[in-house]
Amino acid sequence: PGPFSSPRLAQTWESTTASDIMTLAYLHKPPGTVKPIKEDRLRSWDDSSPYMKNRPKRGPRGGDVLKLIEQDINWRNIPKIEEVTIHCMPKGAEEDSAALHVAGMMLQSISGVRPVVHRAKGSSASFGIKAGQAISLTCTLRGDEAWQFVDKCINLVFPKIKDWPGVKGSSGDSAGNIAWGFDPAGAILFPEVEINYDMYPANLIPGFHVLCKTTATSDRHARLLLSTLGVPFYGKYVD
DSSP: OOSSSOHHHHIIIIIIIIIHHHHOOOOHHHOTOOOOOOSSSSOOOOOOSSTTTTTTOOOOOOOEEEEEEEEEEEEEEEOEEEEEEEOOTTTTTTTOOOHEEEEHHHHHHHHHSOOOEEEEOOOBTTBBBBBEEEEEEEEETTTHHHHHHHHHHIIIIGGSSSSOOEEEEEEOOOOOOOOEEHHHHTTTTTTHHEEEEEEEGGGGOOOOEEEEEESSSHHHHHHHHHHHHHHOOOSSSOO
């Protein structure tokens, strides 16, 4: 049976943060406001050639990938944390498997999820990687586990990092997902690693990256969600 209670950060989001985000993102539109005309996202043909008639519109210049359209925040789509992915590619894993084992033990103790091993698809002589060789690990947290991990980062790990300015304002993939990283000095600050520090070889403790996936449709709204939860940002913001 269970779970019998939701994570503390999720309760804070439901009771306080969700209403704060709606207030901060509120845009007042008086009655009769005329919406500005937006240009088409897809480019049309100029019909200068008979081969261009009745053809589907072209994608944007520089690529065929369209960014998500930022939606106004209302009570139906308040951004929240959906998933957290932890990725680690330990240094020296291509030469000694001990580095991969130590990284797997550390990630499993931090996240509570058994990591998935990823193998190289092809060989690379310059990096000394062979096809099929295990080189990286990934842990995926969803639901309450994702909320608990972000809560742990905000309240237990971030305040301990010395001279840490915060997460870069340019972090994001234009789809509402924000990433940050921990070096080996930051990885040992997690309570699960700190209490059993003697169990890990000091020269094999790796750093790792954290990708926080949210339900927001833009980096601006994702940054607004994480900043209200307690994640500090610095530098120039890139939306």
